[in-house]
Amino acid sequence: MRDAVIVDAVRTPIGKRNGTLAGVHAADLSAHVLRALVERTGVDPGTIDDVVWGCVTQIGDQSSNIGRIAVLAAGWPEHVPGVTVNRACGSSQQAVDSAAHAVMAGQYDLVVAGGVETMSRVPLGAHRTTGRPYGPTVLARYGGVEFNQGVGAELIAERWGFSRTRLDEYAADSHAKAAAAIDAGVFDDHLVPVEVDGTKFTTDEGLRRGSSAEKLAALKPSFKEDGVIHAGNASQISDGAAALLITTPERARDLGLTPVARYHSGAVSGADPVLMLTGPIPATQKVLQRSGLSIDDIGVYEVNEAFAPVPLAWLAETGADPERLNPLGGAIAVGHPLGASGAILMTRLLARMRSENLRYGLQTMCEGGGTANATIIELLA
Template sequence: MKNAVIVNAKRTIIGKKNGVLKNYSPEQLAAFVIEDLTKDLNEPVDDIILGNTVGPGGNLARLSALESGQPCTVPGLTVDRQCGSGLEAIRLACHLIQGGAGDIYIAGGVESVSASLFKSRARFSPDDIGDPDMGIAAENVAEKYGITREMQDEFAALSYQRSLDSFDKGYFSEEMVRVANIPLKDEGLKPELDYRRMLKRVSPCFKKNGTVTVGNSCGVNDGAAAVLIMSEDKAKELNLQPVLRFVDSSVTGVDPNYPAAAPIPAVSKLLSKTNFSIEDIDLIELNEAFAVKVVLFAQAFSISYDNLNPEGGAIALGHPYGASGAILVTRLFNEVQRMESNYCVSAIGIGGGLGIAVLWERVT
């Protein structure tokens, strides 16, 4: 079985809904990333796999491939596992390489909520089971597991501070491709804002007397991210240095009323099938759709926040649904080159009660 490795990873800035990226279609956003990943590649990729959640429908990956100037011979596949779509695309590409289907893939995701044609989300679950909006579902998890607002705000404040620190150090610009003349700064990050004061002042936004606020949850965003994945033999042939090696992955389901809990069984299953323990994992990137998700995850595995999203995350930067899973992997790709991390995990919880987890090994 072939080894799948990541040799490059890039993303656009993360823009607010109707913000600086509003005039770019999803295929244009994806094209900026695809063009950057392939600019020095001397042979065509076998396929481009992109995740997308809110449309506009059709085979967006093929459209993005053509928009980016790829040869007409390069196909495209669009996948939808809701806000896990970008990570699912990467997972799928890795397994395809393992199985011998191809040697070079671009995989990731893209979202433009600004350009979406749909006024409301698709259904996650049948009504008789429960189909809560994500904010209410986060409140459900907080209530069920006793996660207080203070606990959520504590982590949110940490996410904001870590993101500001990473921005000041130039870490995020290393991940980014330029979109026209737009500055390399995520639109939602505001260095001038007193985030701790803000967290104390905002009210619950999904449920009266609830615990989830605009301060301890993510925004609604536009953006794209993707990685260049190869078989390890192909990377060696092309004299490209791999950074992350795919080890294994898992997908699980939970009650759709509690999707923020889904990364826990996904990671547990992944650790079990690979004979790893949580202590073997040096670095974890977990999507911060809601702080309650991260707080519960840390409690479930009895870990601190030290190696969990150490450079910030979606609470501060935003959550462009279909791209967010690929942003997690792009972040890991850059983090492991700065940190002493041998094994790392990217994980995400998904509307409808799904969780995805992927285990990576740093290539030394």
């Protein structure tokens, strides 16, 4: 089995809903990171075997195989293919996993993985405008309950006993960590500015500096009248794109590139689709067992902040060190552009590992329908 290595990773700044990136088509936003990736590495795009691209709501602007359209928008040769992957919020993490698996199996030598979501232009839930998601058999199996992530977050908070105050404290801390990371320039190396109307967009714009549990206490619950989940302790609706270049160590050497990290292990798991968001717990257990590592061997954990109870429940069940959890903030602070979030988390994971010289990093994402991906990477440079 060959090794798969990441040689570079880039992302756009994350735009807030109806913010700076709202006027940019998903294909053009995708093309921006594709072009940036080859410009930074000097790789001839014509030598790329495939582009594996995550996107969740594949209608409207994001329809017609946005992965392939992104390749054409980037101006790459027409013989370069592209495919679009949908594993809900983990779509671009699955894209990374699938690309690495293909390299390890010897089917690809050089591949780009990443994703996009422009939620300002293709709203969350837009897929419900035609047809009936889930179908009668699945709905009957679960007592007619229509799966809802916000309701799942409420159920998780109740099951693990998280108070509104605890969730709001976590959310405020996410903003504080993200602000510190931005101010320290942690994201600068992998963030590629987007020019919009003659101005360069350079910083994640969802951040709310000075956020506190006291301020968040004024927000109304979103999913349950006496609930604990609201807009302030949930991930933000956002726009963004990210891309990684994956190859073998030998091919990287031939191209004059230095691998940053090795794809160590990956796993995917399912869980209760009504709770929906607990999948990262069994996925983490599965990837650790597969890797031969313990939770204490991992220097940093990126657990997507879909809602505050998700990383907190993960923390409670895994026994992980809370100081290693999402040290640069997360989606509560800077946003969750669904199809791009897995690749964005990977850029964040790499940034932390490189700045602190941490050997292993773990990333996991809760996903619609109760699935989750978990990936471990090993720092090389």
